[in-house]
Amino acid sequence: xxxxxxxxxxxxxxxxxxxxxxxxxxxxxxGLIRENLQNSLDGRLLESKEPVKVMIxxxxxxxxxxxxxxxxxxxxxxxxxxxxxxxxxxxxxVKMAEEEEVxxxxxxxxxxxxxxxxxxxxxDSTKDTWAIYAYNKGVHSEEEDTAVExxxxxxxxxxxxxSNAASDLNVMYFANCDEFGxxxxxxxxxxxxxxxxDQSYRSTGYFAKLEHLETGRNKTKFYPFQNDFNEVFEKKxxxxxxxxxxxxxxxxxxxxxxxxxxxxFFISIILNKLEVDVNGKLINxxxxxxxxxxxxxxxxxxxxxxxEFTPLYVNTYLKEEPKKISVSDGKEDYNFNLFFRYDEExxxxxxxxxxxxxxxxxxKKVKNKANQPxxxxxxxxxxxxxxxKSLENESHTELSVDHMKxxxxxxxxxxxxxxxxxxxxxxxxxxxxxxxPTDGKMDTKDILYVSEIQLKKEVSKAMGAVVIDxxxxxxxxxxxxxPPNNKEPNKGKKKTKTPALIKPVKRDKAASDENDSPEEQxxxxxxxxxxxxxxxxxxxxxxxxxxxxxxxxxxxxxxxNVGISIIDGMGKEYKNAFRLEDNYNEIYDKVxxxxxxxxxxxxxxxxxxxxxxxxxxxLKSDYNRALKFVYYVEV
Amino acid sequence: xxxxxxxKGYKKNPEFYQDFLDDKIAxxxxxxxxxxxxxxxxxxFPFYIAKKNDEQRKVLxxxxxxxxxxxxxSSDRDLHLDEQFWHSLLILKKxxxxxxxxxxxxxxxxxxxxxxxxxxDWENYIYxxxxxxxxxxxxxxxxxxxxxxxxxIIDNLDLYNYMIKYEVFRSKQxxxxxxxxVDELGISSLLKKKIVGRSDLATDTRIGRQVLFEFNKNxxxxxxxxxxxxxxxxxxxxYLGYYTSxxxxxxxx
Numbered sequence: 001x002x003x004x005x006x007x008x009x010x011x012x013x014x015x016x017x018x019x020x021x022x023x024x025x026x027x028x029x030x031g032l033i034r035e036n037l038q039n040s041l042d043g044r045l046l047e048s049k050e051p052v053k054v055m056i057x058x059x060x061x062x063x064x065x066x067x068x069x070x071x072x073x074x075x076x077x078x079x080x081x082x083x084x085x086x087x088x089x090x091x092x093x094v095k096m097a098e099e100e101e102v103x104x105x106x107x108x109x110x111x112x113x114x115x116x117x118x119x120x121x122x123x124d125s126t127k128d129t130w131a132i133y134a135y136n137k138g139v140h141s142e143e144e145d146t147a148v149e150x151x152x153x154x155x156x157x158x159x160x161x162x163s164n165a166a167s168d169l170n171v172m173y174f175a176n177c178d179e180f181g182x183x184x185x186x187x188x189x190x191x192x193x194x195x196x197x198d199q200s201y202r203s204t205g206y207f208a209k210l211e212h213l214e215t216g217r218n219k220t221k222f223y224p225f226q227n228d229f230n231e232v233f234e235k236k237x238x239x240x241x242x243x244x245x246x247x248x249x250x251x252x253x254x255x256x257x258x259x260x261x262x263x264x265f266f267i268s269i270i271l272n273k274l275e276v277d278v279n280g281k282l283i284n285x286x287x288x289x290x291x292x293x294x295x296x297x298x299x300x301x302x303x304x305x306x307x308e309f310t311p312l313y314v315n316t317y318l319k320e321e322p323k324k325i326s327v328s329d330g331k332e333d334y335n336f337n338l339f340f341r342y343d344e345e346x347x348x349x350x351x352x353x354x355x356x357x358x359x360x361x362x363x364k365k366v367k368n369k370a371n372q373p374x375x376x377x378x379x380x381x382x383x384x385x386x387x388x389k390s391l392e393n394e395s396h397t398e399l400s401v402d403h404m405k406x407x408x409x410x411x412x413x414x415x416x417x418x419x420x421x422x423x424x425x426x427x428x429x430x431x432x433x434x435x436x437p438t439d440g441k442m443d444t445k446d447i448l449y450v451s452e453i454q455l456k457k458e459v460s461k462a463m464g465a466v467v468i469d470x471x472x473x474x475x476x477x478x479x480x481x482x483p484p485n486n487k488e489p490n491k492g493k494k495k496t497k498t499p500a501l502i503k504p505v506k507r508d509k510a511a512s513d514e515n516d517s518p519e520e521q522x523x524x525x526x527x528x529x530x531x532x533x534x535x536x537x538x539x540x541x542x543x544x545x546x547x548x549x550x551x552x553x554x555x556x557x558x559x560x561n562v563g564i565s566i567i568d569g570m571g572k573e574y575k576n577a578f579r580l581e582d583n584y585n586e587i588y589d590k591v592x593x594x595x596x597x598x599x600x601x602x603x604x605x606x607x608x609x610x611x612x613x614x615x616x617x618x619l620k621s622d623y624n625r626a627l628k629f630v631y632y633v634e635v
Numbered sequence: 636x637x638x639x640x641x642x643k644g645y646k647k648n649p650e651f652y653q654d655f656l657d658d659k660i661a662x663x664x665x666x667x668x669x670x671x672x673x674x675x676x677x678x679x680f681p682f683y684i685a686k687k688n689d690e691q692r693k694v695l696x697x698x699x700x701x702x703x704x705x706x707x708x709s710s711d712r713d714l715h716l717d718e719q720f721w722h723s724l725l726i727l728k729k730x731x732x733x734x735x736x737x738x739x740x741x742x743x744x745x746x747x748x749x750x751x752x753x754x755x756d757w758e759n760y761i762y763x764x765x766x767x768x769x770x771x772x773x774x775x776x777x778x779x780x781x782x783x784x785x786x787x788i789i790d791n792l793d794l795y796n797y798m799i800k801y802e803v804f805r806s807k808q809x810x811x812x813x814x815x816x817v818d819e820l821g822i823s824s825l826l827k828k829k830i831v832g833r834s835d836l837a838t839d840t841r842i843g844r845q846v847l848f849e850f851n852k853n854x855x856x857x858x859x860x861x862x863x864x865x866x867x868x869x870x871x872x873x874y875l876g877y878y879t880s881x882x883x884x885x886x887x888x
Contacts, residue, residue: 328637330671331661331727408662419637569803569854624849626856 003068004189005210005222006075006201012193015082017089017170018203021190024165029251032105033260034359035162036242040109041274041357043240051284053110053275056261058252061104063097065230066245068207072171072189073097075205078196086192096168096246103247104232105166112239115176118184121211121223130176133160134186135206135222164190168246173207175227175235175243184224185233254279259297262288263310267379268358270317289314302345309363312375313352316341322379325423329416334384338424339377342431346373351424353378353399356385362398366428367421374428378420391416501529502551505632523561526554528631537625542617546631549611554635560613562603563632573630576601586618602634636677640670641723646752652744655751660726672714677724678706679732683750684760696789697782699764704772704781707765715765718755725751757800766799770807787814790823794843801851809860809867813847816868822875830878842878849874 024031037054044052063069076097081087096102117128122135163172173187187207194201208222227233235241244251261269261276261283268274275284283291291297292311299305305312322337338351349372351364356379366372380388391399391413399417404410505525534545546562548554566578580587580598587596591614592607606613613633619625645651645666654660680702681695707715714720725733739746753759767788775781788795791814798804798813817823826843830836836845850859850870859867875881 326636330637330639333636411664566852568848568851570801570851574852624853626853628852628856 002071002210003207003225004071004075004205005208006191006196006203006205009193009200009202012195012200014193014203015080016086017192018161018190020161021165021170024162027162029253029256030260030263032162032166032244032251033257034264035160036107037261037265037268037274037276038357038359040107040112040240041268041359043109043112043114044273045111045113048111050111051272051275052112053277055108055110056105056257056276056278057108058103058105058247058254058257058279059232060101061230061232061245063100063102063245065232066102066171067173067185067187067225067229067233069169069171069245072169072205075189075191075194075196075201076169079192079194090192093169099246102168102245103249103252104243104245105247105251106232106241106243108235108241109239110237114178114239115174116178118176118178118182118186118224121208122221130178130184130186130224133174134188134208134224160188161190163242163244164188166248166251167244168248171244171246173233173243173245175233175241176224177227177235177238177240179238181238183227183235185227185229186224255297258283258291259308259310262291262297262314263308264360265358266292266310266314267317267354267360267377270314271358273358289318302343303347305346306348309348309350309352309375312341312346312350313360313377316375317377323427325378325427327416327420327423329387329412329419331412332387334380334387334416336378336380336384338427339379340427340431341375342373342428342435343375344373344435346375347371349374349376349428351376351378353388355388356380356382361388361392364399364420366424367418369421369425369428372428372432374431376424376427378424387416500551501532502526502548502554502633503529504553523634524553526551526633526635528633530630533631535629537619540619540621542619544615544617544631546613546633547611548608548613548633554608554633555611557608557635559605559607559635561599561634562606562613562615563601563634565630565632567628567630578627578629583620583623584617585620588616588618590614590616636674636728638672638674638677638720638723638727639667640672640719641666641726642668643719645722645726646754647744647748649744652747655726655730655747656741658730668719672720672723674707674710674714676706677728678702679729680764681736682725682729682733682761683737683753693786693789696764696767697785699760700768700771700785700788703764703768708769708772712769715769716755716762721755721761722752757796763796763799766805766810767795770810773807774811784811784814787818791817791826791843793827793841794847797844797847803851803854803860804847806860812862812864812867813871815864816871817843819868820872825879828879842875845878846871846874849877 024035027034033056040052040054076090076093079086079090079093081090115130115133117123117125118130118134120128120131123131126132160172160174164170166172170190171187172189173185175183175185177183185207189205189207190203191205192203194203206222208224210220211223213219213221227235232245233241233243258278258281261278265274265276266288269276269283269288270285272285275282277283292314293300298308298311300311302312316339320339320341322339324335325338326333326335328334349366349369351366353361353364354377355361364378388399390404390409391401393400393403401410401413401417404413503526505527507521507525528546528548532547532550534543534547536543548560554560564578564580565573565575567573578601580601580603587598587603588594589596589606591609591612596606596615597604603615606615639661642665651660651666654663654666660666680699682699684692684695684699687695703715733740733751737746737750740750755762757763767785771781771784771788775784794813794817795810798810804810817826826841826846828842830840830842830845833840850857853859857870859870862870872881
């Protein structure tokens with residue numbers, strides 16, 4: 001009878017072991033525990049309130065009692081290493097295969113659904129979870145209920161391989177008992193592509209019956225064996241049991257198993273979603289503290305907690321009130337509960353990132369804060385869970401962006417991870433400020449002295465410009481009314497021109513000047529800088545004196561016409577809004593000693609003597625003395 | 636809520652408009668600056684209020700004032716008076732609301748420019764509302780009184796617009812004083828009247844605006860924004876007298 005089936009292939013293409021084996025092998029016990037416990041949590045009975053219970057058992061078994069193992073060993077003997085690494089691995093397998101009695105570990109879950117549809121064998125129906133679990137690697141069956149789907153631990157579908165990696169022969173079995181009490185046994189072995197009895201085969205072997213379909217001679221289908229094997233392989237209550245024979249030696253360390261359970265699943269256990277029995281030692285909600293506070297498992301001195309933080313996490317989670325934080329990836333906001341504890345004794349600051357199912361993903365270091373004295377646990381809701389799940393690496397041990405293919409998603413994920421650090425930093429900074437009051441409670445004499453010196457330095461540096469906000473500097477404006485000599489010299493920069501005090505301007509054809517007569521149109525128009533005008537209002541008189549000598553053209557002229565525009569509070573000019581005849585009774589040209597005539601709202605023929613012109617206005621009673629003017633001269 | 640701040644240059648950009656319609660803005664890195672802003676919550680309010688009758692307009696403005704007062708004023712002033720912040724918020728977080736409330740946005744980029752990425756100045760409804768909420772809530776603590784002042788603003792929008800248009804008048808005390816004076820004198824509708832028969836003034840001159848223009852012309856010789864209300868009221872009536880008969884008002888002053 002054939003127990004193990006490998007798919008025949010035309011020729012060997014790949015001569016290495018599956019890379020994921022190596023990855024899980026490096027994760028050791030914790031990787032194995034995480035994968036199997038997480039699968040059990042995913043398989044919980046949805047209608048049951050009872051916690052999922054997982055019985056972990058280690059022990060010895062006679063190798064002849066491992067079902068069909070001689071076939072696997074035969075295959076192992078046919079493997080050919082094509083590089084030093086595979087050769088070494090194969091030699092190790094060959095050596096281990098000779099043992100008569102071998103270690104095993106088994107994970108049996110209770111209050112779980114087990115796999116369904118085993119009797120359908122290899123099936124395409126998504127409801128036949130047996131077929132998916134047993135015969136397809138790298139896919140996991142999606143739950144019909146999306147809420148359950150997002151809370152699931154697994155998602156990369158490589159979990160089973162963690163079990164293969166724990167075996168010296170890369171072999172694992174799974175015993176299933178479904179809701180109808182049907183008991184089956186399946187298994188997989190991860191070898192390399194090999195030639196066996198003149199035929200090439202794939203690397204993966206399945207513990208299954210191969211049946212030819214009647215419809216086509218070459219079509220075959222796997223069916224599982226009814227489970228009547230050795231008691232180690234028995235699963236008589238509903239659920240799944242993983243059995244790993246030829247367990248690598250370092251995997252049977254019971255203390256390490258218990259620690260791994262607590263490290264990764266302390267939240268599930270505290271929330272009473274999970275109970276784990278390790279060779280008769282039960283870890284559940286009521287006694288997990290006894291384990292984490294036991295120096296047999298964890299160092300109890302806070303100052304020494306530099307690599308393992310579980311006792312801190314458990315304490316933080318149980319004692320602290322959660323704070324709500326919101327973390328964005330630039331498009332969506334994700335809300336988490338953060339259990340945060342600040343304690344000067346804590347040597348390394350870490351945040352346990354935990355999925356709602358209760359599994360810790362990562363001891364996250366916050367950027368630049370890895371050595372700060374705090375400890376925190378971060379848990380989100382369903383939406384956050386789904387997002388975290390997309391960020392996990394295949395081994396569920398880190399939030400990472402490296403496995404993301406879509407550059408946009410990758411960018412958002414980076415952003416999310418950065419923002420997460422930022423948010424936690426804010427809370428940490430608050431805690432530090434709270435714990436370290438800056439004034440009022442300490443002797444600040446020295447600090448005041450230092451500050452004073454510092455202040456002087458800062459002030460001398462800051463002269464000239466004051467910055468209120470990084471965006472909006474308040475710049476000291478140079479006063480252009482000062483003579484040019486008094487201004488700061490511009491070293492090597494472009495020279496500031498002295499503003500022309502009398503500036504020629506264009507006539508505004510569109511506006512009021514259109515009324516000007518043709519002869520006026522030929523005249524040049526100049527604005528007069530306020531610095532060259534002296535103006536005084538006394539009683540019902542206003543005296544205005546112009547010094548026009550700075551402009552040669554104007555200085556040469558004997559007379560000029562003067563126009564007046566008003567300026568509003570914003571410095572905006574209103575031409576012709578000021579009507580001379582409405583505001584003045586009389587305008588007197590002091591140099592000429594004569595009354596001036598008005599024409600087109602301008603004062604006509606004002607005498608200029610050596611660049612000086614002076615006007616006296618007699619004001620009307622309702623004259624607005626608060627107005628501000630711009631003067632124009634026409635020559 | 637985190638809001639990424641848009642990089643300048645998005646305004647009047649047909650491609651940006653198209654990406655907004657296609658909901659692709661958030662996916663395009665080139666539209667964003669390095670800045671982000673975090674705010675507690677940013678509920679919707681009428682971001683654009685135009686072409687409505689007086690009653691509808693009042694309801695919408697009140698909603699805007701009250702929402703801003705409640706949810707936005709607590710932020711840094713630099714933030715709630717920042718154009719890029721508001722545009723980023725509208726574009727990134729309020730797209731659905733905008734498309735539903737102002738379906739005309741989809742008709743053309745002009746409407747988009749006018750409703751969504753409108754310049755943040757006195758013509759912008761968010762700007763108007765932020766200043767109104769800020770000024771009034773700073774100066775009026777009583778809730779009923781505050782609502783009353785909000786209504787005075789809405790009843791005198793023409794005057795209010797003119798005040799916030801000019802920096803010299805954009806002072807909460809001045810705006811508040813002028814509104815109080817207008818309310819005390821009960822001259823809201825008088826101030827809205829067009830001035831006729833004054834060829835020297837620009838077209839569409841209204842009494843209220845012209846009175847404010849007098850204040851403007853006299854600034855800074857007369858520091859009207861710093862005056863106490865009673866002082867200001869005397870001047871107000873004087874300037875009002877340039878444009879309309881104030882004898883009846885005189886009895887009230």
